[in-house]
Amino acid sequence: MKSEVLLAPFSSPSHGVESNECCDTIMSPAELASGDFGCSHYRRRCKIRAPCCNEIFDCRHCHDEAKNSLETNPLDRHDLPRQEVEKVICSLCETEQDVQQYCVGCGVCMGKYFCSICKFFDDDTSKNQYHCDDCGICRTGGKENFFHCNNCGCCYSKLMEGGHPCVERAMHHNCPVCFEFLFDSRKDISVLPCGHTIHLDCLKEMELHFQYSCPVCSKSIYDMSKVWKKLDEVVASTPMPEIYRNKMVWILCNDCGAKNEVNFHIVAHKCLNCKSYNTRQTQGGPAASCSSDVAEIVR
Incomplete structure (x- = not known):
């Protein structure tokens, strides 16, 4: 990372x-075939019963994808509250039970990492x-x-x-x-x-x-300093028509928050405080209200 x-x-x-509850015991052949269990989100040996709709899913992400799809009625869309999960189903023996790391039916470790708070199981310990x-x-x-x-x-x-x-x-x-x-x-x-x-x-x-x-x-x-230098060259090489040469506009700098009155230019306006061209035109000076900070229409 x-x-x-x-x-x-x-x-x-x-x-x-x-967790200190890692499964360090020797895994059975069924456990070794962990690639056959889980979903695209997690590798695990259990499914969960959603407390919100009482349906069974591989994980909460599988639930959320299904229940928030475009095919689902907007009124029925919802997310699974992870900490409210109370029942899990073992993928090996299909025993439904309270949330716990080891199956009460066959004893399999349902996830090498287990969180009793988030009700989460995962075999990928590299995370x-x-x-x-x-x-x-x-x-x-x-x-x-x-x-x-x-x-x-x-x-x-x-x-x-x-x-x-x-x-x-x-x-x-x-x-x-x-x-x-x-x-x-x-x-x-x-x-x-x-x-x-x-x-x-x-x-x-x-x-x-x-x-x-x-x-x-x-x-x-x-750091946009190199870009600003390039814009200096573009502005300098782009003279404005006579009618706009003395036109002044107020600008607000998005980088430092300063307001300046500068010469209008069709390419960009440079902040006099931090030299940034990341600016926008406003309709007023320093005393203007925030609500007036909108782009000015050049006449």
């Missing part, structure tokens, strides 16, 4: 837990699952590699500890690109320099379309 100081992708929340009491769910990547930020309300890589920009409940919202809820997403998530969060894949997709600003606050995501 890679991490960076400003742009730090980290393992998304999963559903295993760090280094651990349960975060503050998050209230299980995550992946190893507890020793993460810390929980109480202000942001989520776990971050320790490489960001003491230096990350705090945003209250930073991941308790949908990804601004794909709109999937980030807090318990299984995909890798990046923390932008401004503190807002986004799926790593969505961020890469933005780059492919030359989008280099945060979709939430519009601050620049990367």
Whole structure:
């Protein structure tokens, strides 16, 4: 798992837990054939009975995909409350029982990692699952590699500890690109320099379309100084018609928040404070209300 100081992708929340209850016993031939059990999300030897609809699914993700599909009546769509699961069904002997790591019927270990809080089973121990009491769910990547930020309300890589920009409940919202809820997403998530969060894949997709600003606050995501120098050259080589040469407009800088009155130019407007071209036109100066910060129509 890679991490960076400003742009730090980290393992998304999963559903295993760090536990001392690992199955170190010799596995039976049936257990060794674990590839025959589980689903596309997890390898395990049990299914769950959904407390919300009383149906049986391989895991909560299988339930959510089925119950939130386009074919499902919108009024019937819902997610499975993971911590309310009370019954599991052994995949080997089909015994239905209370949530526990070992089957009461055949004794099989239903998951090498087991969380009694999240009601989760998983055989893939390479994920280094651990349960975060503050998050209230299980995550992946190893507890020793993460810390929980109480202000942001989520776990971050320790490489960001003491230096990350705090945003209250930073991941308790949908990804601004794909709109999937980030807090318990299984995909890798990046923390932008401004503190807002986004799926790593969505961020890469933005780059492919030359989008280099945060979709939430519009601050620049990367060091754009080389781009600004290039724009200086373009602006200098693009003289404005006589009618616009003395036209002045107010701009708001998305990077530093400063307001400036600058000469109007068709290419871009440069912030006089931080030299950024990540700006937008407004209808008023420093005393104007926030509601008036809309693009001015050039007459």
